[in-house]
Amino acid sequence: MKKRKFLLFTIFMLTLSMVLAACGGGNANEEADSGDGGEGTTEDKPKFMSILTGGTGGTYFPLGGAFANIVSDATGIDTNAETTGASAENMQSIKDKKGEIAFTQTDIASYATEGKLMFDGNPIDNIQAIGTLYPETIQIVTTEKSGIKSVEDLKGKRVSIGAPGSGTAANAEQILEVHGLTLDDIKKQDLSFDESVNGIKDGNIDAAFVTAGTPTAAVEELSATETVVIVPVEADKADELIEKYPYYTKDEVPSGAYKLGSAVPTVAVQAMLVVESGLSEQVVYDITKSIFENLDKVQHAKAKQINPENALNGVGIDVHPGAQKYFDEKGIKPAQ
Incomplete structure (x- = not known):
């Protein structure tokens, strides 16, 4: 009989402790989550x-x-x-x-x-x-041996306009537009910056649009083995582009970048x-x-x-x- 009473008492105490823990748990969590510096709750803060x-x-x-x-x-x-x-x-x-x-x-x-x-x-x-x-400079990259010196020279050439899903393609299309060209006027390639550089090195493409902060690692790598040429976007065409697409600004690829002997005018987005x-x-x-x-x-x-x-x-x-x-x-x- 004593054993039975002891067992019932033990069960009662365990049940009571669980109830008390449940009642107090909300306050404990609130204290842990609230923080005193406006850190936000743990539910608001992702782990990754x-x-x-x-x-x-x-x-x-x-x-x-x-x-x-x-x-x-x-x-x-x-x-x-x-x-x-x-x-x-x-x-x-x-x-x-x-x-x-x-x-x-x-x-x-x-x-x-x-x-x-x-x-x-x-x-x-x-x-x-x-x-x-920072400015995202539109760099039209080629090499001296390609003979390309102007945007108009890209007509009929194999040109990378950036990886699928990148913003570079829109920049390429708009810059070609103000120079009287469309994507149909080039042999368009959809390559990442690394793939573009390798394509230029291997002779598989002639030029590439690269929208990135200068200096760009992939273009620096190209300049180690080739004489890099950055095709200019001249001031009058830059003005025309900015008038139609006002998120562009005038920019330049500075002298010394990619071993360039002088600065090259171009445009940029942010x-x-x-x-x-x-x-x-x-x-x-x-x-x-x-x-x-x-x-x-x-x-x-x-x-x-x-x-x-x-x-x-x-x-x-x-x-x-x-x-x-x-x-x-x-x-x-x-x-x-």
Whole structure:
């Protein structure tokens, strides 16, 4: 009988302890999740994030790797840089929830949100901006032995316009347009920057459009074995292009890059970072702050051109509230 009473008492105590634990568990979780610095709840904070970049021969990938390390260290979120087909592909991947942060060109981000050009009938409604980074220079790359000296000389030639899903193809089409050419006037190839360089080296193509920050690793590699020529976009054609497509700006490939003897005039769009709009305000604030306040940790030469004071210039799409919070704290506004 005593054993039975003891057993019943034990069962009662175990049941009571479980009830008390369940009642108190909500408060414990709330305390763990709330934080005192506005860090956001654990439900708001993903365990893993991907930064969608571009090909290994461009600028996005090395910068993305550096940014991933910075974000991981600052936020505690395991962040990784992934190689992709770049801008347009990245926008679709964000829509498909295959990444959280992405590099893109400003023009491509605008096309995506507006459902234009390559996004016709397929607008992307879940991307918002962190901010712009640096000029994406349109470099029309060839070699001295090709004999190509002008955009018009590309007619009938084998020309790479970038990887499928990249923004470079739109740039190529628009630049050809203001020079009186279409994609039908060239023997179009859809190659990544690395593939383009190898194609030029092997004699399989004659020239390639490369939209990337200068110096671009793939073009530097080409200059080690060939005399690189950058085909100019002259001022009058640049003006015509900018009038029709205002997200372009005048730019140049500087003297000394790729062993060039003098600067070459061309045009550029802006590189920018975007995020999946469903990320919490606090997470995006932390991402934005960590990147713009740790640029000294980025070894790539392009980091010197990234300035938070310019990050809202030419964005062209909505800024994520978390990024906006950071810029507001710093008193940063778009240029008038």
